[in-house]
Amino acid sequence: MDTAYVSTQPDKIKKLVVGWFSFTCSEDSTILFTELLNDHFAEWKTLVEFRHLKALKTNNSIENLDVAFIEGAISSEKQATEVTKIRNNSKYVVAIGACACNGLPSASRNMFVPENMSFKTKWYMEHFDYAAKVKKLEDVIKVDDKVDGCPMNAEAFKTALWKYLKLFKIIENA
């Protein structure tokens, strides 16, 4: 799948415009993504424009994304607003990793019994803008695809990336 490819526009011009985002999580899928670059850096660089990738670049933009890959669960209204803005700037959204796909383990606090919560947990919940419940991504925005796993399943991610490279006619089947 990720060996030979044929660019339909060999003189560069069009690349898949991608954003990578992290919300509440351990960022393990971001780390795994950086590991995938060990083998795929040169290949993906010719096919993908990473327009937003905070882990690797300072100059980032969320404007006019073809695909937003979003890791992590949503912990607050502020995050919900932010991820909605990303959705509105993206043609497609792919939920990345367990926290984005089903909320857990970041949503563990949804099971806390308020009267049993420690003083310190309550203090942070009250002094910062925590929502009552942590939400998975599709509870907040429309999600087009999911790459599950903790961290994400690397092969499933590559399959998803390939799907959108074909969908946007960046590549044809070799």
Added chain:
Amino acid sequence: MHSGNITIENITKIEGTAGVEVTVENDKVTNLKFIIKDYRRFYTEAVLGKPYVASPSFLSRICGTCSVAHLFASLEAIEKSQDIVLTEQTRLLRRVAYDGLMIRDHALHLYFFVLPDVLGIDSILDIPDDHDDSGHILLHDSFDIKKLGTDISDVIIGAAIHAPYPTVGGFLKTPDPAKFPALIERLEKIRPQVLRGIKTFFDYKQELFSDADFLCLRNGKSFDFIEGEITNSDGKAITESNFHDFLKSVVVPYSQSEGYVFSDQHDNYLVGALARLNFNKDLLNPRTKADVEQYLSIFPSKNVHHNNLAQAIEILQCVDDALDVLKTIKIVDEKPVKTPKKAGVGVGVVEAPRGTLYHMARVNDKGMIEDYDVIVPTSQNQINIEKDLRKYFGANLDKPENVLRVEAEKIIRAYDPCMSCATNFLKIDWIRK
């Protein structure tokens, strides 16, 4: 700049989300906030009531990049609570797995996050596709180094992120020694590339001198990330179980992470590779020491940017240490050591890539977690990062704002902070800042 605010909303090329707010009045910095923005996941509360055997794997989810450090600190805490004594084979395998973690994690930080600063570009994505370009060569070195670290983890503990083989008392699956020769060959082959990186970060001249004390593990026998006592620059040595008593937690009201001060004559302290090289350079692997001799006179250093060079040297240390272990270890099939469940308290302290990491587990006689605490390196460094930024901005307000922003990010990046970790906390008395 006479008066105004400088805000860095999101610091880039670090793990997690943090920002900086600086208030300037009449050419003086009147306020500076280093703000950790990641939301807490309250894992130390979520783990309560879970069986101890499930807890290390759950708590490794605190962090993606240093999950192995959390896993091993948690295993150590629980094993000590149960009086479990590990076999020599388990100790050695954990040691070499930890080498794999350090190789991969340091290389990610140094090459993916810091190297663009060295090259004067925004991102590794901007490095030219020219095989003779020095940036291109270093970037491809980093792919080889990172991949080797990951492959060591895969062979020894099943994965580099949230590893499945380690368990309380040993391993669920014994690593296959038939895979060691290939790793040994690659470890030997990688040394010139690692040495090229060390020279690169030695030649990267940045200065910011901290007045902080340093803390790290030291055991007097070897350069060790797992076993030792916590040592400071006065030579004070604290056992792992007493570390908690020497810290005071500080509420930083605008940050999702609290900070820490050390109950000693030093007001603040710094943890990480710089602390380890400052205190333990005499314990480096003899082969490492011989090959980096020309760089070692820098240490002890109070220049926080030397944390980058210290990490680069630690990559070679871990390569040579892994070689020693893999060449000599004789693998036998072992079952995890088990003892009857009992009520107890255990503390596990390890050196995570970015500094000293503390886990404390209190277990009841049914083997369930009753209390759990974590202190992570970035929380410990948080106050120091803020002090260093205040010092930098205070001395450089005549510079253009874009220069101040770039340089501030370089200072923060030198600490290799991890915000995912930093939003976990220790339950001890607070001091209002």
